[in-house]
Amino acid sequence: MNDRVFLFPVDDKRTTQRAFLWFINTFVQSRDEVVVLHVIKPIDDVVEELGYSVFSSYPAPTRGLVMDNRVAEARKICSTYLEFAHSRGLTGIRGSISTHEKVEEAIVKSAMVNKATTIVMPTRGLGRWRLFWGNSVSGFVSKHSTIPLIIIPPYKEHRRKSQL
Numbered sequence: 001m002n003d004r005v006f007l008f009p010v011d012d013k014r015t016t017q018r019a020f021l022w023f024i025n026t027f028v029q030s031r032d033e034v035v036v037l038h039v040i041k042p043i044d045d046v047v048e049e050l051g052y053s054v055f056s057s058y059p060a061p062t063r064g065l066v067m068d069n070r071v072a073e074a075r076k077i078c079s080t081y082l083e084f085a086h087s088r089g090l091t092g093i094r095g096s097i098s099t100h101e102k103v104e105e106a107i108v109k110s111a112m113v114n115k116a117t118t119i120v121m122p123t124r125g126l127g128r129w130r131l132f133w134g135n136s137v138s139g140f141v142s143k144h145s146t147i148p149l150i151i152i153p154p155y156k157e158h159r160r161k162s163q164l
Contacts, residue, residue, distance in 0.1 A: 005033045007116035009107050009137075010081050019122030019152040020081055024088050027120075033092040035114045036081045038074045039106040040099045043067060071097065104140035111147060120150045 008023065010016050020036075028034060043066055078095035085093040096114065100106035111119050121138050142149050 003031070004029075004118065005035065005114065005116045006118050006120050007035045007037055007107070007111045007114060008081075008120045009037045009039065009103070010077060011038065012077050013122075015154050016122050017080075017084075018155045021084060022152060022155065023120055024085050024090060028085075028090060030090065031092070032090075033094075034085060034090065035094055035096055035110070035116060036078050036085075037096045037098060037107065037110050038077050039103045040067075040070050040074050040097060041103070042099055042101060043070075104137045104144075107137070107141050108144050111145060116147060118148045118150060119145060120152065122152050123154055 006023075006028070008020060010020065024034070074097045075095075078097065082093055082095055096110060098106045098110055100109070107119065107121075110116075119141060121141065123138065138149070138151055142151075
């Protein structure tokens, strides 16, 4: 049995990829289990979401088709992170896709369902105080989760000074 189970919510952002790579290269051990979570928001209005007009002569796609496309995209995103982990030799990694109206609530719920011991999240680059204002996903998770939360700060590239 694994002592540590990490829940890492992912999306298609570059900052998330960098944080995940840092996490698996410096923090995760071979016996750890990592659950990669991607949250899909449900469809409110297919016609509005895809930009179809009420007056359009084209038939609007069905909700099922749109959700199938979203699930396919979520699988693609999760598989990218699973490949990163497998290339490092990690075997205790699995993907999870959740549909929920609010991403932050899905993260807290998924942590309980997967019996995670720690939630690991990247920042969105909105500043250090945004976390505590409660308007962010990580702020909500830090206030409502009963397990520890690790927030990985954004990676800063070193720039050369101009020679002017």
